Amino acid sequence: MIKIYDLATKYPDVRFSPFVWRIKYALAHKGLEWEEAPLHFTEMSRLPDPNVGLVPVLVDGSTVVHDSWSIAEYLDEAYPERPLFKSAEAKAQCLLFKHWSERVWHPLVSKIGIMDFYDAQRDADKTYFRESREKRFQMTLEEWGGNSSEAREQLLKILEPVRQVIASFDFLGGDTPSFSDYIALGVMQWIRCGSGVEMFDKEDPINDYQNRLLDLYDGLGRRGGRIGDH
Amino acid sequence: MIKIYDLATKYPDVRFSPFVWRIKYALAHKGLEWEEAPLHFTEMSRLPDPNVGLVPVLVDGSTVVHDSWSIAEYLDEAYPERPLFKSAEAKAQCLLFKHWSERVWHPLVSKIGIMDFYDAQRDADKTYFRESREKRFQMTLEEWGGNSSEAREQLLKILEPVRQVIASFDFLGGDTPSFSDYIALGVMQWIRCGSGVEMFDKEDPINDYQNRLLDLYDGLGRRGGRIGDH
Numbered sequence: 001m002i003k004i005y006d007l008a009t010k011y012p013d014v015r016f017s018p019f020v021w022r023i024k025y026a027l028a029h030k031g032l033e034w035e036e037a038p039l040h041f042t043e044m045s046r047l048p049d050p051n052v053g054l055v056p057v058l059v060d061g062s063t064v065v066h067d068s069w070s071i072a073e074y075l076d077e078a079y080p081e082r083p084l085f086k087s088a089e090a091k092a093q094c095l096l097f098k099h100w101s102e103r104v105w106h107p108l109v110s111k112i113g114i115m116d117f118y119d120a121q122r123d124a125d126k127t128y129f130r131e132s133r134e135k136r137f138q139m140t141l142e143e144w145g146g147n148s149s150e151a152r153e154q155l156l157k158i159l160e161p162v163r164q165v166i167a168s169f170d171f172l173g174g175d176t177p178s179f180s181d182y183i184a185l186g187v188m189q190w191i192r193c194g195s196g197v198e199m200f201d202k203e204d205p206i207n208d209y210q211n212r213l214l215d216l217y218d219g220l221g222r223r224g225g226r227i228g229d230h
Numbered sequence: 231m232i233k234i235y236d237l238a239t240k241y242p243d244v245r246f247s248p249f250v251w252r253i254k255y256a257l258a259h260k261g262l263e264w265e266e267a268p269l270h271f272t273e274m275s276r277l278p279d280p281n282v283g284l285v286p287v288l289v290d291g292s293t294v295v296h297d298s299w300s301i302a303e304y305l306d307e308a309y310p311e312r313p314l315f316k317s318a319e320a321k322a323q324c325l326l327f328k329h330w331s332e333r334v335w336h337p338l339v340s341k342i343g344i345m346d347f348y349d350a351q352r353d354a355d356k357t358y359f360r361e362s363r364e365k366r367f368q369m370t371l372e373e374w375g376g377n378s379s380e381a382r383e384q385l386l387k388i389l390e391p392v393r394q395v396i397a398s399f400d401f402l403g404g405d406t407p408s409f410s411d412y413i414a415l416g417v418m419q420w421i422r423c424g425s426g427v428e429m430f431d432k433e434d435p436i437n438d439y440q441n442r443l444l445d446l447y448d449g450l451g452r453r454g455g456r457i458g459d460h
Contacts, residue, residue, distance in 0.1 A: 088404030089316065092395050093323035096402060099391035100330065161329035165322050172326060174318030 001035050002027065005047055005057040008038035009120040009194070013225030016117070016194030018106065018186035019068040020056040021221070025182035026072055028217035030082050041125040041132075068186075069098065072179055084179040097172065097180045101187060108155040109191050114145035116195035120227055152199070159206055166209045177216060185213040189221055196228035231265050232257065235277055235287040238268035239350040239424070243455030246347070246424030248336065248416035249298040250286040251451070255412035256302050258447035260312050271355040271362075298416075299328065302409055314409040327402065327410045331417060338385040339421050344375035346425035350457055382429070389436055396439045407446060415443040419451055426458035 004024070007017040015021075015038060027034050039046055044053045048064045058065045058074065065074045072084050085091035110117075114133070118141055121129050130141055137144045162184065165172055172180040188210050191199050200207035214221035234254065237247040245251075245268060257264050269276055274283045278294045288295045288304065295304045302314050315321035340347075344363070348371055351359050360371055367374045392414065395402055402410040418440050421429050430437035444451035 086319065087316070088399065089406075089408055090319055090323070090404075092399040092402055092404040093320070093327070093408075093410065095398065096391050096395045097323070097326065099394040103390060160333060161326050164329040165326045168325065169318065169322040172322055174320075174322040176319075178319055180323065 001033055003059040004034050004036050005055045005059075006036045006038045007055050008040045008043075009227075010122045011120070011225060011227070011230050012038075014120065014193055014227055014230070015224055016120070016190050016227075017055055018109075018190040019054075021186040021189040021224075022068050022179070022182045023056045023058065023071050024220065025177075025185055025213075025216070026075055026084055026179060028220050029084060029177070029182070030075060030079050032075075032079060040122055041128045069095075086178075090178065094178065094180045094183070098183055101183050104158055105155065105187050106190075108151045108158070109187055111145055111151040112148045112155065112197055112199075113191045113195040114141050116197070116227055120194055148197075152197075155199070156204070162209070163205055166205055170212060171209075177213070181213060185210075185221060188213065189224065192221075193224050193226045231263055233289040234264050234266050235285045235289075236266045236268045237285050238270045238273075239457075240352045241350070241455060241457070241460050242268075244350065244423055244457055244460070245454055246350070246420050246457075247285055248339075248420040249284075251416040251419040251454075252298050252409070252412045253286045253288065253301050254450065255407075255415055255443075255446070256305055256314055256409060258450050259314060259407070259412070260305060260309050262305075262309060270352060271358045299325075316408075320408065324408065324410045324413070328413055331413050334388055335385070335417050336420075338381045338388070339417055341375055341381040342378045342385065342427055342429075343421045343425040344371050346427070346457055350424055378427075382427075385429070386434070386436075392439070393435055396435055400442060401439075407443070411443060415440075415451060418443065419454065422451075423454050423456050 004020065004027070006015050006020045009016065024034070039055065045051065047053065047055070047057050048059055050064070050066075052066055054066065056068055056071060058071045060078065063074070063078075065071045076083050076085055085094060118126060118129055133144070134140055162172070169175065171177045172184060188199070191197055192210075200210060234250065234257070236245050236250045239246065254264070269285065275281065277283065277285070277287050278289055280294070280296075282296055284296065286298055286301060288301045290304075290308065293304070293308075295301045306313050306315055315324060348356060348359055363374070364370055392402070399405065401407045402414060418429070421427055422440075430440060
């Protein structure tokens with residue numbers, strides 16, 4: 001069975017890596033089963049070789065694939081039915097959404113949730129989490145997350161193009177979900193599972209969109225535990 | 231023959247409306263011919279009914295279509311060969327790019343080029359241009375365009391997701407150009423034809439991408455005159 005290395009938290013049922021959530025949805029999209037191997041931040045040396053210290057890693061028989069985009073490409077090659085990318089055009093457009101998401105949407109979620117993401121670590125992982133993030137942000141976690149209400153406001157604004165699409169379509173993929181939708185779901189799960197923040201107001205169409213994504217594949221996204229429930 | 235109402239400038243050969251450029255490329259994509267009816271800002275009362283005062287307007291026999299997105303949809307309905315949108319997915323993803331472009335890319339181009347766009351108007355149109363824009367921006371044209379080097383820096387940064395796609399693909403549409411590419415070309419032509427600014431450094435991959443777009447359809451984009459050449 002396909003094995004996915006995931007990011008663990010101090011709660012056995014809570015996983016919040018946006019990159020791993022994309023892949024769980026991609027596997028469900030294809031009707032594939034998988035088992036999960038959750039690792040804490042300080043356990044990444046246990047990842048299979050070649051080990052770059054990051055999840056997700058997919059192991060399928062003797063094949064080891066790193067990086068969520070490469071894993072999506074691998075899945076379409078190895079399991080061509082129900083493609084994640086139906087054409088070169090769909091793939092190019094999804095790549096655009098991926099890079100936009102990671103450059104614009106991800107940093108805002110990181111700012112909004114950072115202290116919750118920190119608190120979700122075991123004590124043994126907190127030092128690593130703080131040091132690695134503070135080095136990357138060039139400031140303390142507290143400074144990075146210091147104005148989370150402004151970050152949330154900004155996030156709700158930068159999502160306006162997504163809002164415009166789902167005014168006409170059920171999914172970014174049109175009538176059916178595509179890998180772009182799973183990228184969106186991944187960022188949503190990061191904050192939804194990893195923090196106590198309710199990101200969207202009930203009247204926001206993005207909230208309905210999030211619910212549609214959570215409902216997919218027998219409620220796959222809802223089966224993940226949430227920090228807020230602990 | 232299809233008629234397209236375009237935005238005129240004081241130079242008969244220079245047209246810089248980003249929304250009209252999209253449609254010229256869409257028509258060329260389908261191998262359709264068209265004639266152009268350029269109107270100055272103060273001549274918009276001459277647009278066909280129902281007149282919303284904005285170009286492009288397409289007239290095809292007895293059909294009048296406003297708004298570049300609606301025109302693209304009309305073209306795919308009336309001339310289904312060589313579709314602009316190959317699937318609901320492609321359309322949804324293009325709609326995302328359209329809204330992102332118009333909310334993020336367009337305002338920066340407007341800031342960078344505003345005084346050139348103003349200077350490109352006939353004296354008779356300058357008053358309208360200034361008043362309408364200053365009302366919209368809630369500041370003077372000079373204030374709006376006051377920090378164009380910062381706006382250019384920001385623009386080069388927000389285009390990073392586009393840069394990432396064209397590192398792997400010739401076009402946003404993958405191997406062949408799509409309506410997303412024509413949206414991109416439209417914003418590029420706005421500043422390229424309507425101002426003396428060279429937006430991209432020669433080493434920037436976006437510059438190569440712009441050249442690929444300009445080369446399409448026998449150099450359609452290069453046949454438009456440029457303010458800088460006057």
